[in-house]
Structures are given as C-alpha cells and as structure tokens.
Amino acid sequence: MKLELRSAMLPRLSVYILISLPVLLVQGSTADKKKSPATPATPPPRPPAPLGDPSWALGLRLYQALRSDSGSVNTVFSPLLVASVARSSWVEGRRAPLPASSKTSSRPHPPPRLEPMLGSLVSTALESFAKANGTSFHLHASSALFSKQAPPVSQAFVKDSQARFRVQHQPLGKGDSKADLKQLHGWVKAGLGGLEGAPLAAEIQAKAGALILASALRFKGLWEREFSEESTDQRTFLGKKYTKVMMMHRAGLYRHHEDMENMVQVLEVPLWQGKASVVFLLPFHVESLDRLEKLLTLELLSKWLEKTNISSVIISMPKANLTSTLSLQKQLSALGLTDAWDQNAADFSGVSDKSKGKVHLGAVLQWASLELSAHAGKADVDLEEENIEKPKLFYADHPFIIFVRDNTTGALLLMGALDHAEGEALHDEL
Template sequence: MLRLLLCLLISLPVLLVQGSASNSSTKSPAVPASPPPRPPSPLGDLSWALGLRLYQVLRSDSSSVNTVFSPLLVASSLGALGAGAAGNTASQVHDLLKTPSSSKIEGQAGELLAAALNSVNEANGTSFHLHTSSAVFSKQAAAISEAFVKESQTRFRLQHKTLKKGDSKEDLKQLYDWAKAGLSGLEGAPLLEEVKAKAGALILANAMKFKGLWEREFSEDSTDHRTFLGKKYTKVMMMHRAGVYPYHEDINNMVQIVEVPLWGGKAGLVLLLPFHVENLARLEKLLTLEQLSRWLEKTNITSLAISLPKANITSTLSLQKPLSTLGLTDAWDQTLADFSGVSDKSKGKLHLGGVLHWASLELDSQAGKAEADLEDEILDKPKLLYADHPFIIFVRDNTTGALLLMGALDHLEGEALHDEL
C-alpha cells in the first residue's frame, strides 16, 4: 500500500500539468515526435552475444552482487589478442567472438569492434562522460612484436605495458594503480584475488568509468529518500522524471522494458525491471539474444513516469574462470598456448595469465548541456516505472548497436530500514 501511495504522489504533478495544459486556449497538446530509427538489433552483434554468455556465467555465482562490465571492451581486447594467436588458441578466441548468425560477420569481427570503439569515442562528452583504458601487460616475456603493438593500439585502443620485476603483490599494486588511473581516480575498487604472473605471462586489463547524460534531466529532491528493496531494505535517494520513452510491458514474463535516451541520441540506457519485488534469478533465465531483440522491437513511444535510484554500480572482476567455462582453455596453459603472432621471438612461451576488469556505472540526474532547447512534453495518462527493487541495465551505442555496458543492480548502500510496528 505504501509503494502504491508513493507512485501516485510521483505521478500527481504530471496529471496536474496535463489538466492545466488541457484548459489552456493558447497551447494545444503536443503530439510526440516520431521515434528515431531503431539501433541495430542485438541479434548478430558479437558484443551482445559475448556479453550475455559472460553475464550468465558471472551471475551463476550466488555471491555475485551489483555486477557491471563492458562487453565491448572485453570483446575488443580478446579480438586484439586473437589476432596474435595461432592454432587452437586462435580458434578458441574466435569462437568466443561468434554470434548465432556468425556467418554474416565471418572474418569481420575486428572491423566491427574497431568501428564500435570509434563510435563510442566520438560520443564521449556528448551522450556521456567516459574514462576508459585497455592494456595487455607482459611479465618477463620475449620481445613483443612492434607490428602487434601498433595493430592493437590503432584498431583496438589496446596499449602494451610491462610488469616490473617483483612478486605477485607488486604486480597487483601496479595493475591496481593503472586501473585507478583508468577510472579517473575512482576510490573504492576492491583489490583482486592474488595475481600470479609467471614468466611469459600476458595479462589483459580493462577499466571503464561511465556516467550517462540524459536527454531530459531527472529532478532530484535532496530530502526525497525512499526505500530500495534489494538484498537488504535501505533508504536511498530516488530521481524522478516524466516523459515519453520507448516502452514495453511483457505481461507473461512480468517485466517492464524501457529505453531512456542519452543526450544527442548517440547512446541509450535500457532497463529491465520485474513487475514485483524479487531477486533477478527468474529474469536472468529469460535473457537470450532472441528474447532481448523481441522486447526491444516491441517498445513503443509511451508516456511514462520514471523513478530511478541515484546509484554507482562498481565491479572488479577476474575473468579467467568465466572465460574458461565459455571455452577459452588453451590460452592459460604454457604448453598449449600459441601466441606466436605476439612475440618476434619463439624463445619464452607466451600464455594468458589473467583477464582483469574494473567497471563503474553512475546513475545521476544530470542531462546534456543543451536540454533547455527541448520543448516541453504533454503527457497523456503516464504509466509508472518505479525502480525501487533489483533491475538489469544495458548501455548500447545507437550507431553500431554495440553493447558498451551490462550490469545488474541488486543492492544499494544506505540507512537500514527498521520496522517501526
């Protein structure tokens, strides 16, 4: 009952605006503009295909909370390393970067990933603020090929760095300092499990900090603290906005789907919210490329009153086990790995020693700088999307359709809710 009353309070200002607009003789109700062209479908996109498979493996761990990562960065780094692999190692990397319709992109994975990275880089500062770094670290390895380094930097924005001589603790500190710089000084990224880089090891590392700039600003009342019903019930700050958005309700699967555009239309945030308060296990079982594509295709421009928590989702992930589960097995074995295209010298067996990933996704109220130029929207009986419980989130590049970020919000820190009865 309390949640229902809160939802009614949120929608009340919208209804009042409707009433005043309908009584005005100088302004007639606006008809929502035609929706922009839909981004390319997730079907056939290798960043979505890899992202969903990796997400399912990561979330199979019952201790996983507030997971977020960049499928595009993981895929592009693996694509760069795969270009320097041969034999069975190369085949396993290439298999990771396939989609159910892989015949359509056979031999084009590198070009598609490079195009997506360029598109995201061009949108930075317009649709979002982004800090990102990707690197391959080598540990006491044979000389790395200049051709490999140049190709990796040019196409995949993957730098080459060396780990200094030292033990695993010193290796981890160097990697952590690099990630902190890549996240623009973000504090609080937890230390990873111990990294044991043997001689000849290659360690892939990605770091991303993302903050979207909404097409229309979310209003924020500093005293507006509501309850987020996650793993624990906590009081958090909620942001509210009424507008028209691509939206769909899947009644059978009890999920709301909304895409909230970012400024300039170059990227969008997709939200999957269960109808009721529950953990995400049921919804996660539904996640396939086909199902996601159907949901997104069925979205229609709808009047919507949205409430989102102000949040910062962060993850620090070691992807060796998940990638091994998905079929990348030889790369970690010194006797089986074949990265002959990475080194100019055959002496010293190169192998993959780790794939490390730091990511941060911030949900804030800020919109793009030219929001004032937008006309007011006249809403007709808005539906309610009240995200006060766990949800799944995607950020996609609208030009290429690539999946920049994927994550789940399970819990928010805040003052614990106490039962006063």
C-alpha cells in the same frame, strides 16, 4: 521502522499518486519556457537489434556465468572492452589457426567459441563511443596488455592493437605479486579518471611469460531530459537489503513495453543527442533477479526491444553507483578460451616471434563503474514539450538489469544488475 516499511509497500496506485503529482507540477512550472506541447511525429530510428551482435552475445554469456555465483551482487562489466582486449591479444595476436582441440568438443552441447563473438564491429563501436564521449556521457576507459618477463613484443602488434582496439602494451616489473598489483592498481586509477578501483578478491600470481589483459571503465550517462532535483526524494529500495535511498523521478515520453506473460517491464531512456541509450529490465513485483535472468536470451531481448513503443511513462529510480572488479578466467574458459592459459599450447606468435612455449595468458581483469544520476546534457537547448497522457508507472524500487548501448552500431558497452542500493539499512529481505 514499521511505519517506514508500511509506506514502502503502499499499493501501486498510492505510489503512483505520490510520484506523479510532484513530477507533473515541476513539469508544469517550466512549460511556459518551452515550445507548445507536441508529440514527435515520428520516433527516432531503432538501434540495430542485439541478435547477431558479438558484443551482446559475449555480454549475455559472461553475465550469466558471473551471476551463477550466488554471492554476486551489483555486477557491472563492459562486454565491448573485454572483446577489445581479447580480440587484440588472442585473435589478432595468434598467427596460426586455432588448434583442432579448440574447434570441437566431445560434449553433447559445447559452449560457443569466443572467436566468432569478436568480429570487426569491435573497433567500429569503440570509435563510435569515443566520438560520443563528452556529449551523451562522460566516459573514462582504458585497455592494456601487461606482460611479465616475456620475450620482446612485436612493435607492429603494439601499433595495430592501439590503432584498431585502443589496447596499449605495458611491461610489468620484475617484482613479486604485490609489486604487480600495485602497478595494476596505479594504472586502473588513471584509467578510471582518478577513481580508486576496488581490490581484486585474489592475488595475481603472474609467472614469467604471463600476459595480463586488463580494462578499466567509468561511465556516467547524461540523459536527454533531466530528472529534476526538485522531484528527488528519499524512498525505500527493496533489494538484498532494504535501504533508504535518494530516488529521482520524471514523467516523459520513452520507448516502453510490458511483457505480461513474463511479468517484466522494458524501458529505454535516451542519452543526450541520442547517440546512446540505457535499457532497463524491471520485474513487475519485488523479487530477486533469478527468475528474470533465467529468461534472458538474445532472441527474447531483441523481441522485447522491438516491441517497445513511445509511451507516456513516469520513471522513478534510485541514484546509484554500480562498481565491480572482476577476474574472468573461469568465464572466458567456458566460452572456449582454453589453450591460451596453457604455456605449451598457447599461440601468441603474433605478439612475439619468440612466444612458443614461453608466453601464455595469466589473467583477464576488468574494473567497471556505472553511475545513475539525474544529470542531462546541455541545459540551454530548447526541447519540445512532451504531451503526457495516461502514463505508465516504471517504479524501480527493487532489483533491475541495465544495459548501455551505442545507437549507431548497436554495440553493448555496459551490462549489469542493481541488487542493492547503498543507503541506511532497514532490514534484510531478499
């Protein structure tokens, strides 16, 4: 035990040597199969910045609200899917303007309203991700509006929601809460491609007239360049608990930035064909994510991503699977979605002509899964050999924040935090 912990806390130079030698040897053994070494003459174009993007604005606010719970561990969710069900069911499903009480607040610093965050980019981004599915990543995603003994739903609304936001309508049965949960979990399993979704922490008490907005997403990115299985080994992850996990390593050219003042590394790793990318925020030192999370703003994120440059980087990160099951009523209410929960004040006239006083929002639920693996896209394509010189070390053996974004629209598909990597436990620390 003591020997394992000492090895986990080796000085960074020793860790660098341990990682770089096997990785570079693996690369050298395959160099003769590729083209002559060359650094790309011009880097690929940058995706649109997060600043001003509704999916990033919504994602960051939801993330901060979710992480304010001290018990939050390994959070992951899809701002884009939350936006799609909210846009379809609340914004498009309401014919009348927002009540005056939703537009203003007597508080000195009112939270931003949800509606401006749900712009037309949502449907465009959903289409872009659908086109990239099977090439840059494997994605299972479903969104639905469940209604519990509600007035008949407009067929025009159903068709529009499906066409523009990929949101289906499904009525819940007349059974009790257990029957409702059974139906929801069956739908989730299908939406996650056969993966069992984790149960909700609390039961759903859907009254007559309740609408439940549900989304389910399972994501596995396919890297542009593979993390070789030969360079995968067992290391210590210094998270909420110290665990022994499988770590994957690779040396290559990536967009990278070090913010020396805030002590954080920013790394962007492209997925196959460059249609999407994964962004990592890693503190310089072993610590919880509290400090980094307090720094996060859209302005700072945009600044960090703008400052990334193509650099030689040695990456080490754990193979991991982040999963979350979330009920978002409290967080969305803080963003201005308040009247929707009140049966008397809610306006879902676009959903049903007979909704007045009979239809309200009962829950907003999401199941999400994000897998980090070594796999790349098509292996038979001949990529240029990378010229690795004086590489930086991105050693993700402690908690980090992760984003998955579409490189065409800039939309944020997934956001999360890895606080704990599953493995053989050593001892508690953070």
